[in-house]
Amino acid sequence: MGNHMTKNHAFRSILAVAFVTGVAVLPNAAEAKDWWPFKINAAKGGDLKKVEALDYVPLEKAEKPWNLCVLFPHLKDSYWVSVDYGIVEEAKRLGVKVTVLQAGGYDALPKQLSQYDDCVASGAQGILVAAISEAGLAAKLKEGDAKGLVQIAVANPILETPITARITPDTYQKGFQEGEYLKKYLGDKKTTAIGLPGPQGSGWAESYMAGFRDSTKTGNIKLAAELYGEPGVPQSLRLVEDALQTYPDLNVIWGGAAAAEAAVSAVADAGRDDVVIMSSYENQTMLKLVKEGKVLGFAAEYPVMMGRISVDLAVRALEKKDYEKVLLVAPGIVTKDNVDKIDPTQIFAPDGWKPEFSVQ
Structure with a gap:
C-alpha cells in the first residue's frame, strides 16, 4: 500500500476539485433510461499523477457474447448487491454472458481462490475481481495475466499486481x-x-x-x-x-x-x-x-456505476478497443442537506432486487 499512499498525495489537490461536485444529482425522467455519461476520474496511462475528469460513455453493444466471470467477497449487504445489479444490467444491455460467484465473507480467501480456478476452468474470457485481499490473490492474478485473461478490478483496489484495468473508489x-x-x-x-x-x-x-x-x-x-x-x-x-x-x-x-x-x-x-x-x-x-x-x-462510491463500467471495460479490452486502465470514482459526501438530491439509480439496486448469479 506504500506506493498508493505516495501517489495519492500527489493528486490530492486535483481530486479535491472533483470532490466538491462529486455528488450526482437526480436525472430528468427522460434521461433515466441511459446511465451515461457518468463523470469519473481517469489516471491517464495508469499514471496517478495525470488524473483527468471525463464523461464516461460505454459501448452500444458487444461484438459477441463474451463469457465473463465475477468474484465477490460476499453479497451480504446492499453495497455488493448494488455492484452485482450494475454488472448484471450492463451485461444484459451489452449482450454478454456473466457468472457470479461470492465467497461468503472477508475471512473466506481460500474459497475465493478456488472460485478463481472455477472461473478459469469454465472458460471465462474475462474475470471481474472484487478481491478479498490483493496479496492473497496475487499469484492467481499473475497466472491469469500470463494466460492472456482480461482481469478487471472492481470496487476493491488491486494496485501492484498486473491486471487489465481497475475501477475503484479512491x-x-x-x-x-x-x-x-x-x-x-x-x-x-x-x-x-x-x-x-x-x-x-x-x-x-x-x-x-x-x-x-x-x-x-x-x-x-x-x-x-x-x-x-x-x-x-x-x-x-x-x-x-x-x-x-x-x-x-x-x-x-x-x-x-x-x-x-x-x-x-x-x-x-x-x-x-x-x-x-x-x-x-x-x-x-x-x-x-x-x-x-x-x-x-x-x-x-456509486456501486452500481462501478459494476456497470467494469463490464464495459472488460468488453473493450476483449474487443481490443480503447479503454482507461485506471478509473477512480470521485468521492461525494452525502449528508442530510443533500441526500434528497442524489441519483439513487447510480448507487443502489432497486428496492426488492435480489442478487442474480447468471446472465446467459
Missing part, C-alpha cells in the same frame, strides 16, 4: 476528505475519534484509514485508536462498545457502513447522543440513518 481520498469535512463540521471543538475502517489485509481498509489519519494530523481531532475487523454489524458492535468504555471522552466514530450502523446502536444504549458518527461508504441502511440524522454522512 479510498485514500475518501478517508482524507471525510476527515476534512468532520473538522469543518466540528469547528473549534476538541474531539477524540476512533477509526473502524474494515478488515486488515484488504488493502482498501488500510487506504481509507491512511487518508483519515493524515487529515487528523492537523486540526482538533485526536485519533485515539484504529480498530480493524470483519465488516459486519455484530463484530463492529463489540469494537464500538469496548471503545466507548476505553475512551470516555470519545465523541467521533468514523468507519465503514457496518461500523457506523453498530455505532448508532451502541451510542444509543450508552446514552451518548453527543457522539458524531460518519461512514466511509454507503449502503441502504446508511441512506436511512443519514435521513434520520443518526449518521452525519457518508462518502458515496
Whole structure:
C-alpha cells in the first residue's frame, strides 16, 4: 500500500476539485433510461499523477457474447448487491454472458481462490475481481495475466499486481476528505475519534484509514485508536462498545457502513447522543440513518456505476478497443442537506432486487 499512499498525495489537490461536485444529482425522467455519461476520474496511462475528469460513455453493444466471470467477497449487504445489479444490467444491455460467484465473507480467501480456478476452468474470457485481499490473490492474478485473461478490478483496489484495468473508489481520498469535512463540521471543538475502517489485509481498509489519519494530523481531532475487523454489524458492535468504555471522552466514530450502523446502536444504549458518527461508504441502511440524522454522512462510491463500467471495460479490452486502465470514482459526501438530491439509480439496486448469479 506504500506506493498508493505516495501517489495519492500527489493528486490530492486535483481530486479535491472533483470532490466538491462529486455528488450526482437526480436525472430528468427522460434521461433515466441511459446511465451515461457518468463523470469519473481517469489516471491517464495508469499514471496517478495525470488524473483527468471525463464523461464516461460505454459501448452500444458487444461484438459477441463474451463469457465473463465475477468474484465477490460476499453479497451480504446492499453495497455488493448494488455492484452485482450494475454488472448484471450492463451485461444484459451489452449482450454478454456473466457468472457470479461470492465467497461468503472477508475471512473466506481460500474459497475465493478456488472460485478463481472455477472461473478459469469454465472458460471465462474475462474475470471481474472484487478481491478479498490483493496479496492473497496475487499469484492467481499473475497466472491469469500470463494466460492472456482480461482481469478487471472492481470496487476493491488491486494496485501492484498486473491486471487489465481497475475501477475503484479512491479510498485514500475518501478517508482524507471525510476527515476534512468532520473538522469543518466540528469547528473549534476538541474531539477524540476512533477509526473502524474494515478488515486488515484488504488493502482498501488500510487506504481509507491512511487518508483519515493524515487529515487528523492537523486540526482538533485526536485519533485515539484504529480498530480493524470483519465488516459486519455484530463484530463492529463489540469494537464500538469496548471503545466507548476505553475512551470516555470519545465523541467521533468514523468507519465503514457496518461500523457506523453498530455505532448508532451502541451510542444509543450508552446514552451518548453527543457522539458524531460518519461512514466511509454507503449502503441502504446508511441512506436511512443519514435521513434520520443518526449518521452525519457518508462518502458515496456509486456501486452500481462501478459494476456497470467494469463490464464495459472488460468488453473493450476483449474487443481490443480503447479503454482507461485506471478509473477512480470521485468521492461525494452525502449528508442530510443533500441526500434528497442524489441519483439513487447510480448507487443502489432497486428496492426488492435480489442478487442474480447468471446472465446467459
